[in-house]
Amino acid sequence: MTSRRRMVAGNWKLNGNREASVALANSVAKGHNGEVDVLICPGFAHLADVSSAIKGSGLLLGAQNCSAFESGAYTGEVAPGMLVEFACTHVIVGHSERRQLFAESSELVASKAIAVQKAGLCPILCVGETLEERESDQVEAIIGAQLDALLDVGGIEAFHNAVVAYEPVWAIGTGKTASPEQAQDVHAMIRAKIGKLDSACSDKLRILYGGSVKPDNAATLFSQTDIDGGLIGGASLKADDFLAICHATA
Ligand code: PEP
Numbered sequence: 001m002t003s004r005r006r007m008v009a010g011n012w013k014l015n016g017n018r019e020a021s022v023a024l025a026n027s028v029a030k031g032h033n034g035e036v037d038v039l040i041c042p043g044f045a046h047l048a049d050v051s052s053a054i055k056g057s058g059l060l061l062g063a064q065n066c067s068a069f070e071s072g073a074y075t076g077e078v079a080p081g082m083l084v085e086f087a088c089t090h091v092i093v094g095h096s097e098r099r100q101l102f103a104e105s106s107e108l109v110a111s112k113a114i115a116v117q118k119a120g121l122c123p124i125l126c127v128g129e130t131l132e133e134r135e136s137d138q139v140e141a142i143i144g145a146q147l148d149a150l151l152d153v154g155g156i157e158a159f160h161n162a163v164v165a166y167e168p169v170w171a172i173g174t175g176k177t178a179s180p181e182q183a184q185d186v187h188a189m190i191r192a193k194i195g196k197l198d199s200a201c202s203d204k205l206r207i208l209y210g211g212s213v214k215p216d217n218a219a220t221l222f223s224q225t226d227i228d229g230g231l232i233g234g235a236s237l238k239a240d241d242f243l244a245i246c247h248a249t250a
Helices: 018-031 044-054 080-084 096-101 106-118 131-135 139-154 180-197 199-204 215-222 239-249
Strands: 007-011 037-041 060-063 090-093 122-127 163-166 206-210 229-232
Touching: 007 090, 007 206, 007 239, 018 037, 018 044, 018 239, 037 090, 044 060, 080 106, 090 106, 096 106, 106 122, 106 139, 122 139, 131 139, 139 180, 163 180, 180 199, 180 206, 180 215, 215 229, 215 239, 229 239
Parallel strands: 007 037, 007 229, 037 060, 060 090, 090 122, 122 163, 163 206, 206 229
Antiparallel strands: none
């Protein structure tokens, strides 16, 4: 088995102003020790300031969303190529808030992932089931279909330069974390599905867990075989908590 470098990504969502984002970025830059890949994802409007603030710090910068289009008459969209100009390396696609609140289909999410890769960036593909889907035993089918949407348009190659984030919808921002066993089961299922098509790709694929990760539950979650780090929402807005999670991941 390949050893996978661990990663912790902070999804800052729609929070803060320029000054607060730069202050948060500076605190994370000062406190991280390079043991894991640390990615921060501020809002679009703060990318320029945060990008300058973290230059040379070793922190990675990402966006929370992007357009599936490269250019053209698409008012209000942000193309992946534009994100390259801010030194972004990653883009979150298919976060459950995008899927649920903005009606993004798995097909649209897949086309965004491909557009991100075409721009030379790495997509973080979020997948996850609702509570109702879990309770009706549909976890494998739902997550399988979310992965299939990208396999359909990009083939297994689309997973060569991608990160997958398993984020059970019922655990995001709710304080209810998946148990380490529940999360490990789904991560193993994702890896096995990719492994059936390309075992080297699946060995290298980083699969992050997201959903109410906090400093006190991070180490147990991240000690599971197939969990390679986390996608952190609420706790990424406090530098001390986020850094404690990063340290727990190493
Ligand atoms: C998220 O928004 O991706 C997330 C995991 O949020 P939280 O950590 O707050 O549950």
